[in-house]
Amino acid sequence: MKSHFVSDLNAEQTITSLFLVYAKEIRNTREGKPYLRMELGDRTGTIEARMWDRFEPAAGQINRDDFVQVRARVEMYRNKPQLSLEALRRAAPEEVDLADYLPHTKADVEKLYAELRQTAESLKNPWLRKLTSKILSEPAVAKRYKRAPAAKVMHHAYLGGLLEHVASLCGLCKAAAAHYPELDLDPLLAAAILHDVGKLDELCYERAIGYTTEGQLLGHIVMELDTVNRAMDAIEGFPDAWKTVVRHLLISHHGQYEFGSPKLPMIREALVFHYLDDLDSKLAAVRAALASGSGDPEWTEWSAALERRFLRLDEFLKARIGKEADRPSEASAAKAGPGQSK
Incomplete structure (x- = not known):
């Protein structure tokens, strides 16, 4: 049973969970030290993951489209969550429910x-x-x-x-x-x-x-x-x-x-x-874009498909109309008279 989904991950959280490998490569730091970079995901999205030490044995057994179990800490990098991997292994088929990894239409x-x-x-x-x-x-x-x-x-x-x-x-x-x-x-x-x-x-x-x-x-x-x-x-x-x-x-x-x-x-x-x-x-x-929890309360995150962000109109109107309702109207202010407050 998958315990954590990408969309639920929070900074400074330590997790152990299963993910699908979307990409895997060995890179080098500026100092020339190799590290493992992966893109992991499930039905809710993808997240970048990096492993800095002792990754060679596990990495040699793992390829794109494999399922893996990771122990990792969720960190923020350039305002995006990223996994810092502490342990990594290939998952057994019986551990995996494919419905956790590919989103599906809600229609019949x-x-x-x-x-x-x-x-x-x-x-x-x-x-x-x-x-x-x-x-x-x-x-x-x-x-x-x-x-x-x-x-x-x-x-x-x-x-x-x-x-x-x-x-x-x-x-x-x-x-x-x-x-x-x-x-x-x-x-x-x-x-x-x-x-x-x-x-x-x-x-x-x-x-x-x-x-x-x-x-x-x-x-x-x-x-x-x-x-x-x-x-x-x-x-x-x-x-x-x-x-x-x-x-x-x-x-x-x-x-x-x-x-x-x-x-x-x-x-x-x-x-x-x-x-x-x-x-x-x-x-x-x-x-x-509007259904995604990413972004902020009024705006979605950047949509690569449409090359823009979208205003969450309902949230925008609710917030702005609520603020206007809290302000005294011009008629009420005039009735209160100069130097008076309501």
Whole structure:
């Protein structure tokens, strides 16, 4: 049973607990003395750890993605908590509960996936219906689609995050098509279902969330294009024109060249989908920042995904309105008269 989580650590605290190794390296001080630097984490976050003496025997048996038990003191370094390790060993498998180390969506993934398959079956366009249903019905795809995160860090970076993101996008697509009647809902929904299927193989998420070798070399857009191309080729009579449209929806969904999009959105529905995808991703990043206990009472910590801090509006208004209520009003001050106090 894990006794301490990263988010609960306080300065000057001594702990013994289990963590997942995100990174490990031997570094040298300015004086040339070697020390062990590690990045340790659990489902609540990560923390830097350093061991200055007698680390060689344990360090030689430990690698990235291993679980370790540490005895350490929590110290503050540059206004951030850091672990000073006193003892370190590799943890046995029976000591570890994986649920302690990877965050998971709070949604019911079985229900979300069933609803996603219903959405695919509801498409009026027969080719898009066949394509999306074919991919979602594959057992290997279903297993990973229910588990995959949507990203390593940027948004929905937890198990089931991809499915949660796609389900949200389907709702946004329906709302946009209802508001703008000129939009064709079927390509929007097909884009939502297929636009990140490459992440099933781009990311690895058995212990820590990271990138596979293929994911680093190719990226999810190239990988999903291959997956969807094979599925379209397997559907007899799939029109070439619709193949072109589907490919464009996939390769343009990042919206801009500098964001890794091979082409700009040049179909009305592709443009709309890009903005919906961007909106859902950014709001998820804002949600994560506001939910984090880091930062101060009114401001979140710096969001690397969005390159800013966010005001905790409720806390700001509560504090400021409370102060205003405590101050005497102008009318009360005037009634009290000059030289008088209430």
